[in-house]
Amino acid sequence: MPDLRRGVRQSKKVTNIDNDDDVVAPAPRRGTRRGKAQAPKAVNPMPRAAGRGRGGRGINQDKKVDIIGARAPQLNLDVALRDQLVVGNAEKAVANGEEEGSTSPVPERVQVGSSPSYKLERKLGKGGFGQVYVGRRVIGGAGNTGPDALEVALKLEHRNGKGCSYGPPYEWQVYSTLNGCYGLPMVHHKGRQGDYYILVMDKLGPSLWDVWNSSNQTLSEEMVACIAVESLSILEQLHLRGFVHGDVKPENFLLGQPGTPNEKKLYLCDLGLASKWRDSCSGNHVDYDQKPDVFRGTVRYASVHAHLGRTGSRRDDLESLAYTLIFLLKGKLPWQGFIGDNKGFLVCKKKMATSPDLLCYFCPSPFKQFLEVVTNMKFDEEPDYSKLISLFENCLVSSASLRPLRIDGALKVGQKRGRLLSDLEDVQPRKKIRLGTPANQWISIYSSRTPMKQRYYYNVTDLRLQQHVEKGKSDGLYISCVASAQNLWAVVMDAGTGFISQVYEIAPVFLRKEWIMEQWEKNYYITSLAGNKWGIVMSRDSSYSSQVVELDFLYPSEGIHRRWENGYRITSAAATEDQAAFILSTSKRRLQDVTQETLRTTAFPSTHVKEKWSKNLYIASICYGRTVS
Numbered sequence: 001m002p003d004l005r006r007g008v009r010q011s012k013k014v015t016n017i018d019n020d021d022d023v024v025a026p027a028p029r030r031g032t033r034r035g036k037a038q039a040p041k042a043v044n045p046m047p048r049a050a051g052r053g054r055g056g057r058g059i060n061q062d063k064k065v066d067i068i069g070a071r072a073p074q075l076n077l078d079v080a081l082r083d084q085l086v087v088g089n090a091e092k093a094v095a096n097g098e099e100e101g102s103t104s105p106v107p108e109r110v111q112v113g114s115s116p117s118y119k120l121e122r123k124l125g126k127g128g129f130g131q132v133y134v135g136r137r138v139i140g141g142a143g144n145t146g147p148d149a150l151e152v153a154l155k156l157e158h159r160n161g162k163g164c165s166y167g168p169p170y171e172w173q174v175y176s177t178l179n180g181c182y183g184l185p186m187v188h189h190k191g192r193q194g195d196y197y198i199l200v201m202d203k204l205g206p207s208l209w210d211v212w213n214s215s216n217q218t219l220s221e222e223m224v225a226c227i228a229v230e231s232l233s234i235l236e237q238l239h240l241r242g243f244v245h246g247d248v249k250p251e252n253f254l255l256g257q258p259g260t261p262n263e264k265k266l267y268l269c270d271l272g273l274a275s276k277w278r279d280s281c282s283g284n285h286v287d288y289d290q291k292p293d294v295f296r297g298t299v300r301y302a303s304v305h306a307h308l309g310r311t312g313s314r315r316d317d318l319e320s321l322a323y324t325l326i327f328l329l330k331g332k333l334p335w336q337g338f339i340g341d342n343k344g345f346l347v348c349k350k351k352m353a354t355s356p357d358l359l360c361y362f363c364p365s366p367f368k369q370f371l372e373v374v375t376n377m378k379f380d381e382e383p384d385y386s387k388l389i390s391l392f393e394n395c396l397v398s399s400a401s402l403r404p405l406r407i408d409g410a411l412k413v414g415q416k417r418g419r420l421l422s423d424l425e426d427v428q429p430r431k432k433i434r435l436g437t438p439a440n441q442w443i444s445i446y447s448s449r450t451p452m453k454q455r456y457y458y459n460v461t462d463l464r465l466q467q468h469v470e471k472g473k474s475d476g477l478y479i480s481c482v483a484s485a486q487n488l489w490a491v492v493m494d495a496g497t498g499f500i501s502q503v504y505e506i507a508p509v510f511l512r513k514e515w516i517m518e519q520w521e522k523n524y525y526i527t528s529l530a531g532n533k534w535g536i537v538m539s540r541d542s543s544y545s546s547q548v549v550e551l552d553f554l555y556p557s558e559g560i561h562r563r564w565e566n567g568y569r570i571t572s573a574a575a576t577e578d579q580a581a582f583i584l585s586t587s588k589r590r591l592q593d594v595t596q597e598t599l600r601t602t603a604f605p606s607t608h609v610k611e612k613w614s615k616n617l618y619i620a621s622i623c624y625g626r627t628v629s
Contacts (some may be wrong), residue, residue, distance in 0.1 A: 012076065020535050023130070031081070032537070046365065053454065054081075057144070060180050065214050066457070068090070068487055068490075070469045073080065077271055082397070083575075097302070098155070101134060104158060104194065104195040104238065104619050105119065106120060106131065106133070106156055106196065107193055107194060107196065108120055109138065110135060110154055110156075110193055110200075111193070111194055112189055112191025112192065112198050112200065113189050113190070113191040113444060115188070115189035115191070115200050116137050116139065116141070117137070117138040117139065117140055118135030118136060118137055118138065118141070118154060118200070119136050119137075120133045120134070120135060120154065121133065121134040121135070121136050121137065121151075124203075125188065129157055129161055129162055129163030129169065129272055129489065130155050130156055130157035130161065130163060130169070131152065131155070131156050131157075131172075132150075132153055132155050132156075133153075133154045133156065133199065134151055134153065134154070134203060135150075135151065135152045135154040136150065137149075137150055137151075144203075144257050144260045145202045145203075145257075145260075145262070145543075146186070146188075146202070147188040147189075148201065149203070151198050151203050152188070152201060152202065152203055153185075153200075153201050153202065153203040153204070154198055154199070154200060155198065155199040155201065155240070156196045156198050157169050157195070157196065157197045157198075158195055158196055158197075159192070159196070159197065159406045160195075162362070163272060164197060168190075168197050169197055169272070171199075171270075171271050171272045171274075172190055172197070173272060174243065174271040174274045174308075175187045175199070176244070176413050177188075177241065178238065178241055178243065178271070181238060181241055182233070182234060182237040182409055183230075183233065183234030183237060183238070183240070183266065183267055183268050183409065184234075184267065184268060184269075184271075185201050185202045185204060185254075185267050185269060186201060186202045187199055187200070187201045188200050188201060188202075189379070194459050202339065203255045203257060204253060204254040204256060204257060204267055205255040205258050205263060206254065206255055206258075207251050207252070207253060207255075208227065208249060208250040208254075208255075208324075208328060209250040209251045211255070212250060212328050212331075217331045218329070218330070218331045219328045219329060220327075220404070221395055222395060222396065222397065222403070222404060223328075223330045223398055223404045223405060224325055224328050224367075224403060224413070225364075225392040225395030226368070226396065226403055226405035226406075226407055227266065227328065227405060228321075228325050228366075228367075228392045229389045229392050229396070229407050229409075230266045230369070230388075230405060230406070230407045230408075230409055231253065231266065231268070231321055231324075231325075232318075232321070232388055232389050233385070233389070233408075233409025234266065234267075234268045234269070234409060235248075235314075235317050235318070235321065235385075236383075236385040236409075237270070237409070237417060239277070239314050239317070239383070240315075241276050242276050242277065242278035242280070242315060243271075243275065243276055243277065243313050244274065244275055244276075244277045244313060244314055244317050244497065245268065245271070245273070245274055245317050246273035246274050246296055246297060246306075246316070246317070247270060247272075247273040247274055247296075247297050247298055247301075248268075248300050248301060248317050248320035248321050248324060248326065248561075249320065250328060251303040252268060252269050253266055253267070253268055253269075253324075254266075254267045254269055255267070255405075256614065264403075264404070264405050265405075265406050265408070266405060266406070270402050273296050275296075275312050275424065277312065277313045277314055285313070285379075285380040286311060286313075287566075288310070288320075288379050288380075288559065288562040289310070289311045289312055289548075290308060290310045290311070290549065290550055290559055291309040291547070292308065292309040292310050292549060292551045293309065293513070294309045295307065295309060295344065296312070297320070299343070299344055299347050300318075300323070300325075300327075300335070300347070301320045301323045301324055302320060302335060302512065303315070303316040303320055303321070304317035304348060304351050304352055304375075304553075305319075305379075306320075307344065307347070307348035307351070308348070308380070308551055308552065308553075310549070310559070311379070312623060313379050313380060314377075314381075314382070314383055315377035315378070315379070315381060316373060317382070318374035318377070318383060318388075318553065319374050319375055321374075322367075322370055322371045322374050322375070323368070323504055325367060326359060326360065326363060326367060326371070329363055330362070330363065331439070333338065333359075334350060334358070334359065335347040335350040335351060335354075336355050338350075346407070348553070348576060349553065352553040356368045356371045356372050356375070359371065364395060366391040366392050366394070366395060368600070369391050370388060370391055370392075373388065373483070374388075374430070377557060379558060379562065380395075400616040409552070439626075439628070440577060440598045440624065440625060440626060441483070441601060441602055441624070441625075441627045442483075442599075442600065442601045442602070442603070442604055442605055442607070442622065442623070442624050443555055443573060443575065443598065443599075443600055443603070443622065443623050443624070443625070444582075444598070444599045444600075444605050444619060444621070444622045445570050445596060445598050445599075445606065445617060445619070445620045445621045446596065446597045446598075446599070446612050446618060446620060446621070447569065447594055447595065447596050447617065447618060447620040448594060448595040448616055448617055449496065449616060449617075449618045450496075451616060451618070452494060452495050452496035453477070453494070453495035453496070454492065454493070454494050454495070454496075454613070454618050454619065455472060455475075455477060455493045455494075456491065456492045456493075456606075456609065456619065457489075457490065457491045458488070458489075458490035458491075458604045459488045459490075459604075460488060460489040460490070460491060461488060461489075462489075462506075464509055465489050468491055469491065469493075470505075470548070472491075472493035475495075475538055476495055477493035477494060477503060478493060478494060478497040478499040478502055479491060479492070479493055479504070479527070479528055479537050479541065480492050480493060480494040480497055480527065480528065480531045480619070480620070481527075481528045481572060481573075481619060481620065481621045481622050482504075482529070482537060483530050483574070483622045483623045483624050484530040484623075484624070485510050485604075485624035486624075489530070490604060490622060490624075491496040492619045492622060494618070497539070497542075498541065498542070498543060499527070499539040499540065499541060499542065500540055500541045501539070501540050501541075501582070502518065502537055502539045502540075503524060503537070503538055503539075504536065504537040504538075505510035505536055507536075510588050511523055515536075516536070519538040520538075522540065523540050523541070524539055524540045525538060525539060525540075525542040525544045525547060525585070526538050526547060526571075526572060526583050527539040527542055527571065527572060528572045528621070529573075529574045529581065530574045530596075530623065543587050543588050543589060544571065544585040544586065544588065545585075545587065545588045546585065546586050546589065547571075547583055547584065547586075548563060548568060548583075548584050548585075549581065549582070549583060549586045550563065550581070550582040550584060550586075551581050551582075552579065552580055552582075553578065553579050553580075553581075553626065554580065554626055554627060555575070555580045555600075555625075555626065555627045557580070557582070562583070563584045564584075564596075567583065567586055567619075568584035568585060568586055569584060569586075569594055569596055570582055570583070570584055570596060570620060570621055571583050571584065571585040571620060571621065572621050573621040573622070573623040574623045574625070575623040575624060575625020575626055576625050576626065577625060577626055578624055578625075578626060579625075579626060580623065580625055580627075595617070596603050596620065597612075597617060602628060605622075615616045
C-alpha cells in the first residue's frame with residue numbers, strides 16, 4: 001500500500017452507496033477550543049426546572065420531571081397542582097408558605113431598598129423556584145402599573161431555594177440586563193428581606209393557558225395568529241439583547257390586567273432559564289456544545305435540541321413557540337400522555353418521528369410552514385423574524401379594534417409583510433435536516449493511516465465474541481471499533497492502536513456513567529462503543545487528550561460538523577434503531593491533516609473495506625442503526 005504524501009492536504013470525501021448526501025470532515029484548525037470529556041448518557045430528556053408564570057394561572061401539564069439519562073427525584077405532584085399559578089382566589093389568605101429547602105414563613109409585609117411598603121395578599125402562583133403574591137401598598141399608590149401602582153406582583157425566593165446559589169437568584173441578573181425590553185414586565189425594586197429575595201414588578205393578568213382553558217381548551221385561528229406575530233416580536237427583541245428565553249410555553253405568556261388599556265397586550269415572563277446566545281465580550285455566537293445528561297425547559301414544549309442537551313440558541317425558542325401555537329390551536333400535542341422513567345426519551349423520539357404534515361393536520365398552512373422553517377434552522381442561524389411574521393398575515397383581520405390581541409410589535413414591520421411573504425415563498429427550499437425517510441444502515445468511518453494490520457469479524461454471537469477478542473490479542477491486535485447489528489457483533493482489531501491494555505463491558509442499557517468515570521480516573525479512554533446492547537471499550541495509553549459525545553436520533557448530525565471544525569475527529573460510533581452516538585476526540589500530538597471519509601451501506605461493507613485499505617484508509621469506527629435519506 002502506498003504511503004500518504006506528507007504535508008499534502010487530503011481531500012474530504014463522502015461516499016454513500018445508497019444515498020449521496022453524507023458528510024465529510026474538514027481539516028482541523030489550529031488553536032481551536034478543546035472540549036472537556038463528557039460522559040455519555042441515554043437520551044431520557046426531562047425537565048429539571050420548569051418555568052414559572054406571574055400574575056396568571058399556569059398549570060404545567062406534565063406529571064413527571066426527569067433528567068436525561070438519570071433517574072431523578074420526581075416532583076410527586078398531580079397534573080392540576082405541579083407548577084400551578086393560582087389566580088382569582090380572593091378568599092385565599094396569605095399562608096405561611098414554605099419553599100423547598102426552607103421552613104421560613106413568608107413575611108406579612110415587604111419593603112426592599114427604596115420600595116414602598118407592601119402588604120402580602122393572595123398568592124398568584126408558585127413555580128419551581130419561588131412564590132408570587134399580590135402586594136398592596138400600605139400607604140398611597142395609584143394606577144395599575146408602574147412604581148406607584150396600588151398593587152404589584154411580589155416574587156419571593158428563599159435564600160436556600162434551588163434558584164439561589166450563594167446569592168441573589170440568577171433571574172435578577174437577567175432582569176437587570178433586560179429591564180425595559182419590549183414585551184417583558186417591568187421590575188421596579190429588588191432586594192432581600194429576612195430569608196427571602198424579593199422582586200417587585202408589575203402585576204399582570206391571566207396566562208395564555210388560562211385563556212385557552214376558559215375557552216373550551218381551544219383558541220380561534222385568528223387569536224393564535226395574533227399570538228404568533230406578537231410572540232415573534234417579543235422574542236426578536238429578547239434575542240437582539242443577546243438572550244434566549246429557554247422555556248417558551250403558554251404558562252409563561254401573560255396578558256395585561258383585565259379592565260386596563262393593556263388587557264389585550266401580551267407579555268413574556270419567567271426568565272429563570274434564560275441564557276446568553278451571544279458572548280458579551282466578543283459579540284460572537286456562543287460555542288456549540290452537547291451535554292446529553294443536562295436538560296433545561298419543559299418536556300412538552302422543549303425543542304428536540306434541548307432534549308438532546310445541546311447549547312440553547314435562538315432556534316430553540318422558536319421551536320418551542322411552534323409547539324405552543326399548535327397546542328393552543330388544536331388543544332393537544334401527540335406526545336402528551338407518556339409516563340415512566342423514560343418519559344423524556346419517548347417524548348423526544350415522538351417529536352422526531354412526527355412530521356409537520358401530521359402535527360399540523362387540520363391547522364392552517366402558515367403554522368405548518370412556520371414549524372418547517374424553525375425545526376430546520378442551524379445552531380447559530382439568525383432567524384428572519386419579519387418573514388416569519390409575514391406567514392400569518394392572511395390570518396389577521398385588518399381592523400386593529402377587532403383583533404383579539406394587540407400586535408404592536410408586529411405592526412412595526414407591517415409595511416414590509418406582503419413583500420416578505422412572497423420572498424419567503426420564492427426562496428430555494430433548503431435541505432430539511434430533521435425530515436426524510438428513516439432507514440437502518442451500516443455507517444462506517446475511515447481515517448488515513450500509515451500501512452498497518454487490520455482485521456475484522458462480523459456476524460459474531462455473544463458466545464464467540466470473547467474467543468475472537470482473545471485470538472486478536474494473542475496476535476498483538478487490540479479492538480479499534482465494535483458494532484452491534486440484530487444481536488450480532490462486528491469487531492475490528494488493529495495492530496497500530498498503540499494501546500497497552502483494554503477493558504470492555506456489555507450492558508442492557510446505555511452506557512453507565514459511573515463506570516466510565518471510574519475508568520477515566522484510571523487513564524482509560526473510550527476507544528469504541530456499540531449500540532443495541534450498548535457495549536463500550538475503554539483503553540489506557542490512548543493518544544486522546546479530550547473527548548465529547550454527540551447523541552442524535554439520526555445521522556448525519558449538525559453537531560459532528562461543528563466538532564470537526566474545532567479539530568475533533570470521530571473515534572467511535574454506535575447506533576440503534578432509535579438513536580446514534582458518536583465519540584469525537586482530539587489528539588495529544590499535533591498531527592498532519594487527517595482525512596475522514598464516511599460510507600453508508602445496507603450490508604456490512606466487507607468489499608468496500610478492502611478498497612479503502614488499498615488507499616491507506618482504515619476503519620476508524622463502524623455502527624449499524626438509524627439514518628435518514
